[in-house]
Amino acid sequence: MTAKQELKKSIIASVWFMFLTFPIMVIKVNTVTHTIDWRWHNMALVGIGSFFLSMLWRYLLKKKEEGGKKDKKAGLSFIQRLLQEKQFALPGILIITLITILFPHIFSMYQTNIMTSALIFVVLGLGLNIVIGLAGLLVLGYAAFFAVGAYSYALLNLHYGVGFWIALPIGGILAALFGILLGYPVLRLRGDYLAIVTLGFGEIIRLVLENWNEFSFGPSGIKNIPKPGFFGIEMSMQTTTIYVFYIVVLLVVFTIFVINRLKNSRIGRAWVALKDDEIASQAMGIDKAKTKLRAFALGATWAGMAGVVFAAKTTFINPASFTLWESVIILCTVVLGGMGSIAGVIAGALLLILLPEYMRDFGEFRMITFGAVLILMMIFRPGGMIEDVRKTYKFEK
Amino acid sequence: MDFEYFTQLFFGGLTRGSIYALIALGYTMVYGIIELINFAHGEIYMIGAFTGLIVSTVLTMMGMPTLAVVVLAGMAAIIYSCAYGYTMEKIAYKPLRNAPRLSVLISAIGMSLFLQNYVLLAQTSDFLPFPSLVPEFEFWEPYSHILTSPELMILSTTVVVMILLTILIKFTRIGKAMRATSQDKMMAALLGINVDQVISATFVVGSATAAIGGVLIASHIGQINFYMGFIAGIKAFVAAVLGGIGSIPGAVLGALVLGWTESFFTGYISSDYEDVFAFIFLVVILIFRPSGILGRSQIQKV
Numbered sequence: 001m002t003a004k005q006e007l008k009k010s011i012i013a014s015v016w017f018m019f020l021t022f023p024i025m026v027i028k029v030n031t032v033t034h035t036i037d038w039r040w041h042n043m044a045l046v047g048i049g050s051f052f053l054s055m056l057w058r059y060l061l062k063k064k065e066e067g068g069k070k071d072k073k074a075g076l077s078f079i080q081r082l083l084q085e086k087q088f089a090l091p092g093i094l095i096i097t098l099i100t101i102l103f104p105h106i107f108s109m110y111q112t113n114i115m116t117s118a119l120i121f122v123v124l125g126l127g128l129n130i131v132i133g134l135a136g137l138l139v140l141g142y143a144a145f146f147a148v149g150a151y152s153y154a155l156l157n158l159h160y161g162v163g164f165w166i167a168l169p170i171g172g173i174l175a176a177l178f179g180i181l182l183g184y185p186v187l188r189l190r191g192d193y194l195a196i197v198t199l200g201f202g203e204i205i206r207l208v209l210e211n212w213n214e215f216s217f218g219p220s221g222i223k224n225i226p227k228p229g230f231f232g233i234e235m236s237m238q239t240t241t242i243y244v245f246y247i248v249v250l251l252v253v254f255t256i257f258v259i260n261r262l263k264n265s266r267i268g269r270a271w272v273a274l275k276d277d278e279i280a281s282q283a284m285g286i287d288k289a290k291t292k293l294r295a296f297a298l299g300a301t302w303a304g305m306a307g308v309v310f311a312a313k314t315t316f317i318n319p320a321s322f323t324l325w326e327s328v329i330i331l332c333t334v335v336l337g338g339m340g341s342i343a344g345v346i347a348g349a350l351l352l353i354l355l356p357e358y359m360r361d362f363g364e365f366r367m368i369t370f371g372a373v374l375i376l377m378m379i380f381r382p383g384g385m386i387e388d389v390r391k392t393y394k395f396e397k
Numbered sequence: 398m399d400f401e402y403f404t405q406l407f408f409g410g411l412t413r414g415s416i417y418a419l420i421a422l423g424y425t426m427v428y429g430i431i432e433l434i435n436f437a438h439g440e441i442y443m444i445g446a447f448t449g450l451i452v453s454t455v456l457t458m459m460g461m462p463t464l465a466v467v468v469l470a471g472m473a474a475i476i477y478s479c480a481y482g483y484t485m486e487k488i489a490y491k492p493l494r495n496a497p498r499l500s501v502l503i504s505a506i507g508m509s510l511f512l513q514n515y516v517l518l519a520q521t522s523d524f525l526p527f528p529s530l531v532p533e534f535e536f537w538e539p540y541s542h543i544l545t546s547p548e549l550m551i552l553s554t555t556v557v558v559m560i561l562l563t564i565l566i567k568f569t570r571i572g573k574a575m576r577a578t579s580q581d582k583m584m585a586a587l588l589g590i591n592v593d594q595v596i597s598a599t600f601v602v603g604s605a606t607a608a609i610g611g612v613l614i615a616s617h618i619g620q621i622n623f624y625m626g627f628i629a630g631i632k633a634f635v636a637a638v639l640g641g642i643g644s645i646p647g648a649v650l651g652a653l654v655l656g657w658t659e660s661f662f663t664g665y666i667s668s669d670y671e672d673v674f675a676f677i678f679l680v681v682i683l684i685f686r687p688s689g690i691l692g693r694s695q696i697q698k699v
Binding site for chain 2 (some may be wrong): 016019020021023024025027028029034036042061064132136138140185186188189193195196197199200201203204207208211324328331335364365367368370371372373374375377378379382
């Protein structure tokens with residue numbers, strides 16, 4: 001295609017987007033004082049922006065089409081190869097361990113707190129990864145399980161004085177029960193129905209927590225949830241923060257370990273098979289109902305445990321912490337990182353939680369960027385940042 | 398039981414149901430053709446309402462007569478919603494035509510998130526008061542205690558839109574092409590139907606009905622904000638599923654059933670859990686009759 005045609009296409013796109021965004025971007029009416037604010041500079045921005053973006057868009061699409069024809073196996077990325085190299089494994093693990101142990105001592109309490117929240121999202125991402133990445137079930141109400149965990153610790157503690165360490169498994173189990181409860185009716189549903197029903201489930205849980213005052217104290221939430229204890233030793237604010245950080249790190253390590261084992265187990269392979277072709281895998285003797293329910297239950301368990309830790313970390317919870325946006329952010333970490341890939345999800349979660357924390361000005365553009373990221377990743381890099389490398393079994397003669 | 402209260406609830410449900418029907422039509426048409434649940438459909442409806450508000454305010458300040466304002470604002474809302482629907486399809490769905498369903502679905506969620514926050518950033522996060530565009534009809538005065546003029550307007554517009562849509566699908570060339578494409582995309586393409594164009598047309602028509610719904614409900618309720626598309630979209634989706642997704646009469650029927658049940662539920666039992674109710678309804682339908690009232694059950698093949 002000649003440059004002239006390219007230019008023409010970009011100009012058309014630019015004019016089209018200027019037309020499209022005209023009422024919403026340019027005009028801002030104040031219905032109280034009856035004044036209109038004309039923001040023409042926005043129109044110029046949209047025009048110039050869409051001119052160049054449309055060029056980039058077409059270039060990338062063309063490249064993608066060309067790339068699709070080539071052999072896909074040839075291009076393992078640098079990070080993927082790095083992860084597969086056995087000789088880097090031990091030093092890599094040592095370095096990461098050292099950094100995590102030293103982290104709270106080097107950086108301030110504020111930084112440690114942020115890192116703790118990011119790591120909670122790593123656990124959530126890894127848990128959702130079981131459901132989406134391995135079993136291929138798009139769950140949009142994941143924050144509901146997170147809420148179940150958080151509320152089970154808060155309420156058990158409030159009414160019966162249950163401690164953190166006992167609440168941790170209870171929160172996980174309760175969330176798993178909710179997972180089965182949700183999973184059971186939706187077993188027969190395919191992708192898009194499942195997404196909406198789980199979304200609805202998440203909203204039901206949130207609305208119930210908000211409206212059922214006697215049970216959950218409504219929108220005002222629950223205050224003064226105790227931080228985790230360590231054999232009854234009194235700890236200062238700072239040591240508790242560090243202590244919670246280590247607990248979350250341990251939880252992350254435990255999660256990685258379990259998921260890594262799960263992935264190559266009988267259940268894990270059954271999930272992947274079901275994701276690829278339901279009918280064929282049923283014909284091979286995989287029990288669809290049981291396998292899917294396991295995915296729901298296991299995925300929910302991690303969310304429940306993360307919820308308990310979250311409640312203990314923030315010492316205050318209310319329904320506003322468990323909205324659809326939390327579910328979408330967790331979904332974003334999985335999609336951005338790479339569905340099914342453990343390293344990818346960790347990278348995605350750290351990136352998505354830490355980046356907005358350090359770029360405060362960027363805060364209001366956070367959700368719009370997430371939306372754009374979801375679309376662009378699906379179009380140009382459906383496997384995510386660090387694509388999952390599937391185990392292949394070769395037949396040797 | 399108080400009969401007047403009952404009729405009020407009945408007509409309230411009918412109005413509610415017809416709004417849901419206007420939005421549900423878009424879902425069901427798109428689903429019928431590309432088997433995709435267009436998550437961002439509720440956002441198109443929200444954009445329609447916003448465009449209607451902006452244009453009508455500007456025109457009113459310029460001193461136009463009310464009738465002209467109503468017509469022009471409605472037209473602008475429809476045109477812009479169609480344009481957004483068209484562009485959305487080109488950007489978020491067309492490049493993924495042969496991708497796995499999960500990818501398309503995630504892209505659709507991304508689109509919904511993007512459009513919501515786009516309006517939030519470009520306009521406001523507050524509720525904006527929406528002027529009541531529909532005047533009180535004098536001839537309707539004796540009946541207005543049962544059914545107000547705006548409600549009458551909503552009902553009659555819905556009926557007109559339904560009739561136009563039926564004509565479009567049953568008797569026009571593009572309608573025929575749509576029906577063919579929804580039956581068998583490959584065969585339709587072989588017979589010389591431009592499938593991409595048909596899909597675009599479906600998005601445009603679906604967006605137009607959503608925009609009409611958006612303007613009508615905004616002027617009925619009297620306020621809008623960027624988040625309005627989400628819950629309305631979900632409810633319309635429930636309606637579409639209830640009637641049998643992919644079936645146009647089904648969407649209308651489902652929407653009316655949902656409207657009535659919601660209206661009676663909130664009227665006689667409790668209004669706290671109004672939104673929860675729609676979701677529970679959805680789960681119950683999907684368990685007992687996943688294909689909906691008028692839908693045919695599909696057998697999945699390898």
